[in-house]
Structures are given as C-alpha cells and as structure tokens.
Amino acid sequence: MKPLHLEGTVESSSLSRQELFARYENTVQSVIAEYVRLKSLPPLVASCVDPEETKLPEKLTFGLVEYIADIETATERALENRPDLQASWWHLALGEAVDQRQRNEVIWRCGRLYHAREIAPWRYWVRNKYAHRGAR
Numbered sequence: 001m002k003p004l005h006l007e008g009t010v011e012s013s014s015l016s017r018q019e020l021f022a023r024y025e026n027t028v029q030s031v032i033a034e035y036v037r038l039k040s041l042p043p044l045v046a047s048c049v050d051p052e053e054t055k056l057p058e059k060l061t062f063g064l065v066e067y068i069a070d071i072e073t074a075t076e077r078a079l080e081n082r083p084d085l086q087a088s089w090w091h092l093a094l095g096e097a098v099d100q101r102q103r104n105e106v107i108w109r110c111g112r113l114y115h116a117r118e119i120a121p122w123r124y125w126v127r128n129k130y131a132h133r134g135a136r
Contacts, residue, residue, distance in 0.1 A: 021104075024111020027120045031110070032093050034121045035071050038064050071119060078113040085109065 015023065041060045079085045088102040089110065098106075114120060118127055 027114050028111045078109040
C-alpha cells in the first residue's frame with residue numbers, strides 16, 4: 001500500500017515514511033479516542049461555565065458538537081467510496097480487531113486529512129481555544 005501523494009510538503013522532505021506513519025497513527029488514535037469520548041457525553045448544554053479551562057467537559061457543548069461534525073466530515077471524505085475502510089474505522093473506534101492492511105490504510109488516509117485539517121485534539125483546541133468550553 002502506498003501513502004497518499006505527499007511530494008512537496010514539509011512532511012515529505014523532513015520525515016521518513018515510517019516517521020510520517022507514526023505521526024498519522026498517533027493523530028488517528030487520538031481523534032478516534034476523543035470522538036468516542038465525546039459521543040458518550042450526556043446531551044447538549046448551552047454553555048459550560050467552568051473557570052478551569054483544562055478540565056475535560058462532562059456535557060456536550062455547541063463547540064464539541066462542531067468538533068464531532070468536523071471529525072465525521074473529515075472521516076467521510078478520507079474514506080469516501082470505501083465502505084470496507086469505513087467499517088474498519090468503526091471497528092478501531094470500538095476497540096475491535098482490524099486486519100493490519102486495512103488498519104494501515106485507514107491510518108494513511110485519515111491521518112493525512114486529520115493532520116491537514118488540524119483535527120487532532122491538541123491542534124483543534126489550540127485553533128479553537130474555547131470551543132471545548134462552549135464559549136464562542
């Protein structure tokens with residue numbers, strides 16, 4: 001399996017294929033873990049008034065719903081026309097075993113797009129500083 005075209009990017013010139021895969025794998029695992037956590041939160045609340053901004057929210061806010069939508073949109077785009085990979089993504093989210101080749105392809109496809117769109121939690125919340133608290 002070949003990675004998606006990366007020529008001309010900073011990543012292609014400074015990282016080996018193995019390093020790039022490790023970066024994407026970390027991003028995909030983090031996005032999936034955050035997605036699962038957010039989907040398990042109680043229903044939407046208008047705001048989350050908590051002065052401790054590093055605390056993880058315990059209820060959905062509008063910012064979190066937006067983040068969930070961004071994850072779903074990026075995932076649909078990355079795995080477009082590949083129902084087998086979409087199923088593998090869900091198996092990964094549920095902690096189930098996935099064929100290694102399918103897992104790697106999900107990581108290459110999703111990782112590249114998540115990285116480009118800054119969907120990883122540590123990038124998303126820096127870009128949208130207070131979205132996780134519901135303040136906009």
